[in-house]
Amino acid sequence: MSRVSTQHRTPLPAAAPFLLRGEVARPVSLTVTDLRERWAAHRADVVFHCTTDGPRHHTFEGALLRDVIADASPDFDARRRKDRTRYLLAVTGGDGHHTVLSWAEVDADFGDIPILLATSMDGRDLDAEGSQLVVPSDHCGARYVSAITSVWLGAYAGPPLPPVPAADLPVPPR
Numbered sequence: 001m002s003r004v005s006t007q008h009r010t011p012l013p014a015a016a017p018f019l020l021r022g023e024v025a026r027p028v029s030l031t032v033t034d035l036r037e038r039w040a041a042h043r044a045d046v047v048f049h050c051t052t053d054g055p056r057h058h059t060f061e062g063a064l065l066r067d068v069i070a071d072a073s074p075d076f077d078a079r080r081r082k083d084r085t086r087y088l089l090a091v092t093g094g095d096g097h098h099t100v101l102s103w104a105e106v107d108a109d110f111g112d113i114p115i116l117l118a119t120s121m122d123g124r125d126l127d128a129e130g131s132q133l134v135v136p137s138d139h140c141g142a143r144y145v146s147a148i149t150s151v152w153l154g155a156y157a158g159p160p161l162p163p164v165p166a167a168d169l170p171v172p173p174r
C-alpha cells in the first residue's frame with residue numbers, strides 16, 4: 001500500500017484566542033479552531049481597495065459575526081428593534097488597528113451584511129495569524145482587521161448633554 005508522502009512540517013503555533021466581551025452575558029475567548037468547529041462556515045468572494053496597493057481579490061471562509069455574537073448573548077432585548085440599534089461593535093487587531101461597526105449592520109432586520117470572522121483566506125488557514133474581519137459590502141479594506149485580538153459589543157450611551165452656558169451656572173458663595 002502506498003501513501004502520499006507527507007512532509008512532516010512542524011505546525012505553526014496557533015495565535016492566542018481573541019476575547020469577545022462587553023455587554024454580553026457570556027464573554028468568551030475563541031481561537032480560529034473554535035470558530036471553525038462551533039459555527040456554520042460561510043464563504044465570501046470579495047474585492048476591496050487599498051489606497052496604497054489598489055484592488056485586492058480574496059476568498060474567505062469563516063463564521064458569521066452575528067452568529068458568534070448571538071451565542072455570547074448580548075444584553076439588548078432581542079425582541080425590540082430600537083433597542084438593538086443602540087449597539088456598537090469594536091474589533092481590534094494584533095497591531096492595535098481597530099474599527100467600529102454597528103450591530104445593525106449585521107442584524108437581519110437592518111443591514112443584514114454577512115460579515116465574517118474568517119478562518120481561512122484563499123484556502124490558507126488563519127490559525128497561526130488569528131481571525132480576520134471580512135466586510136464584503138465595504139469598498140475599502142480598512143475594516144478587514146487582521147490578527148483579531150478583541151471583539152467588543154456595547155450600547156452607545158448617547159451624546160453628552162449640551163454644556164450649561166456659563167451665565168446660567170450658579171455663582172459660588174464667596
Ligand SMILES: Nc1nc2c(c(=O)[nH]1)N[C@H]1C(S)=C(S)[C@@H](COP(=O)(O)O)O[C@H]1N2
Pocket residue numbers: 049050051053093094095096097140141142143144145146147
Ligand atoms: N490588524 C490590521 N488589519 C488591517 C490593517 C492594519 O493596519 N492592521 N489594514 C487594513 C487595510 S487599510 C487594508 S487595505 C487591508 C489589506 O491589508 P493588507 O494589504 O496588508 O492585507 O487590511 C486591513 N486590515
Ligand SMILES: [Mo]
Pocket residue numbers: 049050051052141142
Ligand atoms: Mo488600506
